[in-house]
Amino acid sequence: MVRFEQVSKKYDNIEVVKRISLEINEGELVTLIGPSGCGKTTTLKMINRLIEPSNGTIYVNGEDILKQDPVQLRRGIGYVIQQIGLFPNMTIAQNIAVVGKLQGWSKEKMLARVKELLDLVGMEPASYMDRYPKELSGGQQQRIGVLRALATNPNIILMDEPFGALDPITREQLQGELKKLQAQLHKTIIFVTHDMDEALKIADRIVLMRDGEIVQAAAPDEMLRHPADDFVASFIGKDRLLRSPDEVKVEEVMITNPVTIESNRGLAEALERMRNRRVDSLMVVDDMNRLIGVITIKAVQAGLDQGGQLGKYVAEHPAAAVIGQTVREAVYLMAEHNVGYLPVIDENEQLQGLMTRASLVDILTDVLWPGLDSPNSLLTATAKEEN
Amino acid sequence: MFDSSSVIYKVYMFISNDPSQFLNALQQHLFLLVMTPVSLAILVAVPLGILATRYKWIEKVVMTLTSILQTIPSLALLALMIVIGMGIGYKPAIMALFLYSLLPILRNTFIGIKNVDPFLKEAAMGMGMTNMQRLRMVELPLAFSVIMGGIRTATVICIGTGTLAAYVGAGGLGVFIVRGLQLFRNYLLLVGAVPAAVMALSADYLLGKIEYLLIPRGLRSDSSNK
Numbered sequence A: 001m002v003r004f005e006q007v008s009k010k011y012d013n014i015e016v017v018k019r020i021s022l023e024i025n026e027g028e029l030v031t032l033i034g035p036s037g038c039g040k041t042t043t044l045k046m047i048n049r050l051i052e053p054s055n056g057t058i059y060v061n062g063e064d065i066l067k068q069d070p071v072q073l074r075r076g077i078g079y080v081i082q083q084i085g086l087f088p089n090m091t092i093a094q095n096i097a098v099v100g101k102l103q104g105w106s107k108e109k110m111l112a113r114v115k116e117l118l119d120l121v122g123m124e125p126a127s128y129m130d131r132y133p134k135e136l137s138g139g140q141q142q143r144i145g146v147l148r149a150l151a152t153n154p155n156i157i158l159m160d161e162p163f164g165a166l167d168p169i170t171r172e173q174l175q176g177e178l179k180k181l182q183a184q185l186h187k188t189i190i191f192v193t194h195d196m197d198e199a200l201k202i203a204d205r206i207v208l209m210r211d212g213e214i215v216q217a218a219a220p221d222e223m224l225r226h227p228a229d230d231f232v233a234s235f236i237g238k239d240r241l242l243r244s245p246d247e248v249k250v251e252e253v254m255i256t257n258p259v260t261i262e263s264n265r266g267l268a269e270a271l272e273r274m275r276n277r278r279v280d281s282l283m284v285v286d287d288m289n290r291l292i293g294v295i296t297i298k299a300v301q302a303g304l305d306q307g308g309q310l311g312k313y314v315a316e317h318p319a320a321a322v323i324g325q326t327v328r329e330a331v332y333l334m335a336e337h338n339v340g341y342l343p344v345i346d347e348n349e350q351l352q353g354l355m356t357r358a359s360l361v362d363i364l365t366d367v368l369w370p371g372l373d374s375p376n377s378l379l380t381a382t383a384k385e386e387n
Numbered sequence B: 001m002f003d004s005s006s007v008i009y010k011v012y013m014f015i016s017n018d019p020s021q022f023l024n025a026l027q028q029h030l031f032l033l034v035m036t037p038v039s040l041a042i043l044v045a046v047p048l049g050i051l052a053t054r055y056k057w058i059e060k061v062v063m064t065l066t067s068i069l070q071t072i073p074s075l076a077l078l079a080l081m082i083v084i085g086m087g088i089g090y091k092p093a094i095m096a097l098f099l100y101s102l103l104p105i106l107r108n109t110f111i112g113i114k115n116v117d118p119f120l121k122e123a124a125m126g127m128g129m130t131n132m133q134r135l136r137m138v139e140l141p142l143a144f145s146v147i148m149g150g151i152r153t154a155t156v157i158c159i160g161t162g163t164l165a166a167y168v169g170a171g172g173l174g175v176f177i178v179r180g181l182q183l184f185r186n187y188l189l190l191v192g193a194v195p196a197a198v199m200a201l202s203a204d205y206l207l208g209k210i211e212y213l214l215i216p217r218g219l220r221s222d223s224s225n226k
Helices: A040-047 A072-077 A091-103 A107-120 A139-148 A167-187 A195-200 A220-225 A230-237 A267-277 A297-304 A325-336 A357-368 A378-386 B006-018 B019-054 B056-069 B074-086 B090-114 B118-126 B133-168 B175-183 B187-213
Strands: A002-013 A014-024 A029-033 A055-059 A077-081 A158-160 A189-192 A203-212 A213-218 A261-262 A281-285 A291-296 A341-345 A351-356
Touching: A002 A040, A014 A040, A014 A055, A014 A213, A014 A261, A029 A040, A029 A195, A029 B056, A040 A055, A040 A158, A040 A189, A072 A077, A077 A139, A077 B118, A091 A107, A091 A139, A107 A139, A139 A167, A167 A195, A189 A195, A195 A220, A203 A230, A213 A220, A213 A230, A261 A267, A261 B006, A267 A281, A267 A297, A267 B019, A281 A351, A291 A297, A291 A341, A325 A341, A325 A351, A325 A357, A341 B090, A351 A357, B006 B019, B006 B187, B019 B056, B019 B090, B019 B133, B019 B187, B056 B090, B074 B090, B074 B133, B090 B133, B118 B133, B133 B175, B175 B187
Parallel strands: A029 A189, A029 A203, A077 A158, A158 A189, A261 A281
Antiparallel strands: A002 A014, A002 A055, A203 A213, A281 A291, A341 A351
């Protein structure tokens, strides 16, 4: 549908777009994203020749755009800009109809189309058609901006940060609506944004640019799982990176200061520590911090009458994860032994931490609600109190 | 108030003794010294102002020339018209007033179009408008009230400066003022000056009304509470 072949753009010998090649397929919603000055908007505007490429060729529908009349080319491509760009001197109906008017559509045909489009986004034609842009809210205005681009049914629509100036709630609504429209109408949409959340939400494919070059072009899921390099990873943001349980190591999610007790201590002390830290079991270690086992509050209570050291009440922990194992392996161990937590030891059997179900919840919340404070497990929360 | 010695009585008597003389002067002033030069200036300055927004060199040449013209004192400009061979009568007066009207209209046309939101221009281009379509459908409607402002300024300038045209024999309300000064008759000054002032005020008011009626409703400042 749209193909870039070795396209460059230079301004006074400064190359803002560097020999990019990209193929955008029919019906695809591609977002161009990157930090400011990465060339994403320039790339977009080269498609409808608002900016002329310095080198290389761009094909739209298989034809070299430089061999076409720019006015005709633009009339076949929808265009939506950030500042909305509705003409304040025209009514809503006139604004939507303007491209049809340029193409010589009859009044009746255009009017029918205007009504159809307003219905499409749930805006009552009778009450909106004769109003002027300034009488509408920002969100409504940009809906009209999108409808205007759809008016003559072009196959390709360019959108230059169309929702960037809207408040977050309206922005999300419009993103949802765009996604719906896209599913209904199967347009090829090229969408510039600097907002990764937006790109992830709407894109079929994300093209990440930096310094005029394409760093990675991939489906959102693919990009989240396999960022091409550190720049991509940092642009996506560590919080959003989707990592499968095969990639995350236990040491990344474990609690690093579990409540422990040395095996030569007394039961009373064990009980006191449990009470202080509000836990029902303690990791028992020797004087080298090597894991011996676990002691539960039941065992402590049973042993208190008899007194003595806690050593003989320690139950061997059925399973332990070793540093370097993946979360998936740890989860299997937990399931296999039917335990709710798993001590993590290093190769010297020294206790390094504790995997709990809460650690797994942390991974999930990081993915689902990035930026949210992870709910600390009781074990860490109390440990922090004491430290 | 109407005793025979009051100035107002003298003005009244002067006009009622020979109303056709006064009405002729009024007509001359309005049609020859205001409407003719302003209309000519609109015909020249609006297209030039548009061209100046499209070509940098036209902007420079035109803006410099009209600014220089504006600095020449009005009486000197009138005299200059005679010097360059336009003779005396209404012709040099129309020419001088035309030159005076150019700048406000030209400058406002230029600024009005230049100040149209660049994003609107980009939107217009991006949806495939030709240069002329963009001008007609977007830029001129949006620049309209600024251009009208220039026309109003030019009109008021012509009404005022037009009174000086009597010195080159162009007639108009200035005739009474010139005669009054020569004969030391104060009431004659008023016969010329007061109608000129009234004409200036009402022309400005009327043009404002016309502007309001012609401006697209979406651009009127009061349309949101229609």
